[in-house]
Amino acid sequence: MRLWMIGCGNMGSAMLRRWVDSGTVAAGDVDVVNRTDRALPDGVRQARDLPDGPLPDVVVLGVKPQQLADVAARFAGRLADVPLLVSMLAGCDPATLSAAFPGPVAVQTMPNLPVELGRGVVAIHAPAAPDAARATVDRLMAPLGLVEWFDDPARFAAAGALSGTAPAFVFRVIDALAAGGRAIGLSPQEAAAVALAAVEGAAAMAAASDRTPAALADAVASPGGMTREGLNVLDADRALDTLFERTLTAVARRGEEMAAAAKG
Ligand SMILES: NC(=O)C1=CN([C@@H]2O[C@H](COP(=O)(O)OP(=O)(O)OC[C@H]3O[C@@H](n4cnc5c(N)ncnc54)[C@H](O)[C@@H]3O)[C@@H](O)[C@H]2O)C=CC1
Ligand SMILES: O=C(O)[C@@H]1CCC=N1
Incomplete structure (x- = not known):
């Protein structure tokens, strides 16, 4: 699975380490955009901008919620044909994500830090996501720990x-x-x-x-x-x-x- 990660700090890097450790994603198939370089698994490429070349299977959004408009202004056009956008931004629901990034199926998640050990929790909210997108998200999240889907927005927010x-x-x-x-x-x-x-x-x-x-x-x-x-x-x-x-x-x-x- 090819991943682009826009914003890969404390939370994103915890997920990424588990994905690489569990063999879910090969480090060489991951491109990260960060403001400044962070410690990431060996083999992951890290830059200030998206790479040229073919689009990934999934874009993972891991900036602070306040940076959504900024990254959308920079990257939404480039990502319009990516199939799936998985966000960890607190408070940004699928409609808000789709308005910022038209095109991909938008999936809202709330992970927690122990995902790094495969002992975390990932709550997921994407009631309109088609089955194929759900299956991809399940494959990606399964190694992180307990994965729970919530169609009801209030219960997702509480979880x-x-x-x-x-x-x-x-x-x-x-x-x-x-x-x-x-x-x-x-x-x-x-x-x-x-x-x-x-x-x-x-x-x-x-x-x-x-x-x-x-x-x-x-x-x-x-x-x-x-x-x-x-x-x-x-x-x-x-x-x-x-x-x-x-x-x-x-x-x-x-x-x-x-x-x-x-x-x-
Ligand atoms: N820390 C946690 O335990 C959890 C965090 N989250 C969510 O994860 C997101 C990130 O939180 P943290 O990892 O704690 O923050 P962080 O500050 O550690 O990471 C943010 C990353 O985004 C990058 N970034 C910032 N602006 C950017 C831009 N314009 N373009 C590209 N990259 C940019 C930074 O370089 C940094 O690596 C937030 O939306 C938060 O709601 C969700 C669940 C738990
Ligand atoms: O404090 C925050 O807003 C983020 C979301 C949950 C954990 N960290």
């Missing part, structure tokens, strides 16, 4: 808001657990190592187990023991639930603002 941002919140939880460890006497290095290993093991266990996370938490909490005292703090007044409800509400509100701005 993307959760999956796209959650890694950042989990990274914060790792740091917060380490801060807790420091507060009870560990060194910074000890606290960081123990917190990370505990989160990694717990996430793997939750994924492998047929028990719910709530049941697993109860399994950790020996009657009358230490964990219950800690859970009592987190659960009081639904403290943790309330914090994440507020967090995701802020995320969703910003997503709506970005979608409104993208529509103009």
